[in-house]
Structure formats: structure tokens, C-alpha cells
Amino acid sequence: MTHKVLHVGAGGFGEDWCHRFLPPNVADGTIEVVGLVDIDATALEKSRQHLGLKVDQCFTSAEKAFQMVDADFCTIVIPPALHEWVVDLALARNMHILSEKPIADTMEASVRIADKVRAAGLKMGVTMSHRFDQDKSTLRALVSGDALGRINTVSCRFAGDFRVYDSWGRFRHEMDHPMLIEGAVHHLDIVANLAGAPCTSIYARTWKPDWAQYKGDTDVIVVMDFANGAHGVYEGSSAQATGLNDWAKEYLRVEAASGTAILDHREIEVFHRHQKRARQTSRQGTGQQVSLLSGMKWANSLLIEQFCHWLDGGPSMATNVEDNLQSVALVFSAIESARLGEPVKVQEFIQSFRKSSSNEA
Template structure:
């Protein structure tokens, strides 16, 4: 079945959707873009050139677009602070929703969105893109073979201290490491554990010379209900880019195997008691061949969402599941502000209680 989509947001990541994520799904017959919406009319040209939309299908106002065009779902590829009103409008027209991360720019907003979707009986998925890249998928499957996991580590470090590498608004974000980068990395760590995250401790800061308003470097420790631990190191302001965007290092320590993802290569190191105490070299492990499939990241997530609309299983990053990842991120933000560990279930339950009375 072909689903009719209204695409909301043509700048930044919205441009990537137009050029990389949407076309494979249009070609496969999964979706048809019936309209594009952006408050800046100068961006409409991209929708016309990349998707072949006529000028009368490009709008500056979502309500007008949904009044004039029949659709099954709408995308939300706007800045996080604008997600909630877009979702509210889409739900008022009976649409399902596929949104960029995070759900919203606050935990309260994220809870309100999840609650509104549930009350409307709608489907909403989030494009937690990183988890569905080829190298991360290969790593996940290798870890599943080696389970159970004792502890996990992740490293994302880069020398992007100055402006010009990312959109200017990223440099002005509060808590930019946690909301821009770690929102993906912490979600990836949590997805590798078969238990909810219970406790988060985070320490974040802005190193000297880094041109960021919000903290761009930090260390985060996660404790899960089954006793699994995870540790995250993230920085946009190091002297050297060891594991930059898309080339992160993840390591899973299991009882009889260590699995490492580093710069998009996955290796597994089996337990070898004959070499106890000897350090293993990079080439001592067994190379894990990359998983192959037609599409990755957002293109694959759009495919998963369409399958869900067609009666398939909910996508792994449905709004209810992603809300738990958002709670981890906002718990890390609170921990970095207070200097104390934060109980994730308590924080999420308190946010839900507030949403109930609003």
C-alpha cells in the first residue's frame, strides 16, 4: 500500500529527508508526498526539485496543507521546540506521525506528546537514526550472540570546537551534548540491555576555547535494573577526533566475549585463558562482516513505519519506547545540574503525574 505523507520541515535535517530518506521509499511505492510545509518559502524550491512537487503543494502553514490535501501521516522534521504544536495539529486531522528525535525539547513536552498520541489512538514513531545505521546494526547482532552483557562503554569525541561544522543553533543550545549527540548514543546503549535504566549520573561542561553556549563535553554512567552498567564519554571539543559523528566506538563486555565497534568496524574477541593477562591487539579479534540490506538510517525507519501502518509490529522506536530513552537524557541533564545521581523511573513518573492534571 502507498501511504500519503505531508512532510513538515525543509531546513537542516529536513533537507536530508528530501534527498536521502524519502526517495527510496517513493521508488518502492511505500509513500507519496502530497505536500511539503516550511515557514520559509525560500526552502520550497528544494521540495519542488527533489520531490517534483508543484508550487501549489508547498505550504507555509500546516493547517492549510492538511485542509487542502488528504494524507495518512505527517513527518515532523522541525526544531525540537516546535514538535508539540505540529503533533497537535496532525492529531487533530486524524493523522499518524513520524518524527525526528527528540520527542520534544523537554521531558514534560515529551510526556504530553506521548499521552496525546495514546489518547488519539494514533501511531507515532521516532527516527532514532543512529541505532539503525549499518555498523550499529552489525554490532547489535554480534552483541546479541554474545549475551548476556556485563557492561557497555561508548565513546564519541571530536575536534569541532568552532562554528561552521553544525547548524548555528546547535552552538546556542542548552545541554547541547546531551540533546544533540548523546540523545542517540544513550538510546543505543539502552537498546542493548534487556532491562530499563534505573539510575543516571552525569558530569558535563564547556572546555576552554569551545564555542558552545551549552555543555559540549561530558561523562555519563547508567545503571540498569538487571545490574548491567554502561559508561558514555562524549565531546565536541577535544584536540583530536578519535570517534567522530557516525564513527563512534562501542564496546560490550560479556562473560566469554568482548565485542568492539570502532570507526565502523566490528570485531569480537573470544575468551582465551591461555593468554590471560596478555593485551590483545586490534587484529587479534575476529572481524564481523557488515550486515547487508537495501537501506539504512531514516530510509529504513520510514520503511518500518509504513510496515507498522500496514498492520505489522510497532517499530522499535515508537513514541512510548522512545519516551524511556528521553527520560534517560533528561535525567542526565538534571544530574549534571545537581551533581547527584537521578532515579529515572521516579523522574518519568513525576512527569507523567504532572501531565495527567494539565
């Protein structure tokens, strides 16, 4: 069936949703966008044209939009600190929710949102778009099979040149932890997904070079342990000089018992260990090239479709809000680790907020 959508957030990345992610799902009948919200009238008009909506379907007030629009679910693409406010508006109208990551701007708010959604008996998904991009999906399919054997380490590097103020959206330059909350939220999620098990321990160091025009830390190094014995390493920076591994061009390497898989700039190659050789050496660029998976939709367009299948009675999407607490906990436990200067036990970290939420209730 076609699901009616109220979309909140038409500017910035919200315009990408209105221009790139929602239209394919409108075209094939998965959704119908019946309302659009943004406080910026200029952004609202631009995205209205992308979606072909009528003027009376557009609102600068979220409260008015939720009062006036009859929709099956809402999509939220605004800064994380405002997510809970919109979630509350949606739940009051008995609407399901599909939100941009992270769930919220704090672990406390993320747990509150998950608890509210569960109590309301509604469904909420989180768009971890990079995990579901074509290249990462291909790498996941490759390493989750038997071809490379048990995973030992997963490494990820993101290096972007967003050092100048407003080159990565003004609100990120004013955040305390822009790289962790707005960048590593994707990358740590990908590392954990490739590792194939919940993270048990995380240790993070963060800093800001003097050329970075940010309030908070732009550079991070994170070490992760997983319940299945795998380990992860992440290095991320939004203040690099050349942007060698910018968005959608990240470097990922999976080392396994019988081989290595490398993803770099959307190209994947595999190296297999030769059993008859006592020792071998290889270099990037000389491995077996792997073709990317085929598909009509990727990233957020695919996740919108998966969310609608879930609403239609299909399986719960992998990034449902409850499971996504594992992902958002990686970010906030990394922030806590950087503050303490020592590793944090991730599952205990999550449970501490669950207990706090229960006590408050």
C-alpha cells in the same frame, strides 16, 4: 499499500530527508510525498526539486499545509522545541506521526505528546536513526545472541569537531545542553539498546571548554546502571580538536562474560576468551573481523518503512513514542543529574512526569 506523507522541514537535516531518506521509500511504493513545508522558501524549493513535487504542493505555512493536504501521516524534521506544535496540527487532522528525535525539547512536553497521541488513538514513531544504522545493527545482532554471553559493560565515545559557531546548526549553539539533547539522545539510546534492559540510574557531568562557541555545555561524561545488572559509560563532545569519532564513526565496546566486541569507524571485531588460558591480553586490530549485515535500507529510510508496516497492521516499531520515552528520559535525567551533581533514578524520574501529566488533565 502506499501511504501519503506530508513532510515538515525541508532545510538543514530536513533536506537530507528529502534527498536521501524519503526517495527510496517513494521509489518502492512504500510512500508518496504529497506535501512539503518549510518557512524558508529557498530550502523549500531545493527540497521540492529533490522530491519532484509540484509548486502547489509546497507551503511556507504549516497551518495552511495541514488544512490543504490530505495525508496518512506527517514527518517532522524541525527543531525539538517546535515538535509539539506540529503534533497538535497532525492530531487535529487525524494524521499519524513520524518525528525526528527527541520527542520534544523537555521531558514534560515529551510526556504530553505521548499522552495526546495515545488519547487520539493514533500512532507515532521516533526516528532513532543511529541505532538502526548498518554498523550498530550488526553490533546489536552480535551481542544479543549467545556468542559473547551476559553483558557486563557498554562503552560509547563520540568526539566531533563542531566548536565553531554554526558548524553544527545555529540552534544547537544557542541551546543549554546541545551535546545531551542533540547528540547523546542517539548515543545513550544505543548504549541502552546494547545493554538490553531499562536504565535504572544515571549520573552525568557536563561542561564547556573555553574554545567552544556555544551557549550550553558541549562535553559530557555519563555513567549508567541497567535493570539486568549491566553498566554503561558514555563520553561525548562536540568541541574536540580532531573529530576522531565523529558522526557515524563512533567508538562502541561491549564487554561480556566470554568476549568483547568493538565497533570503531564502522568496523567491528570480536575477541573471545580462551577457556584454557589463565590470563590473556589482546589489542584492538587483532580480533576477529565481523562483516556488516546486508540490507537495502538503513537508518531513517529503514525506519520509514518500519513505520508504514506498523500502519499496515504489522508489529509496533521499536521506537514508538511510548517506548521512546525511555530513550528521551535518559537525556533529561542526565541533565537533571548534572544539575544536582548526583545520580538520578530514571524510572522514578519518568513516573514523576506521568503523575504531573495526570494531575494537569
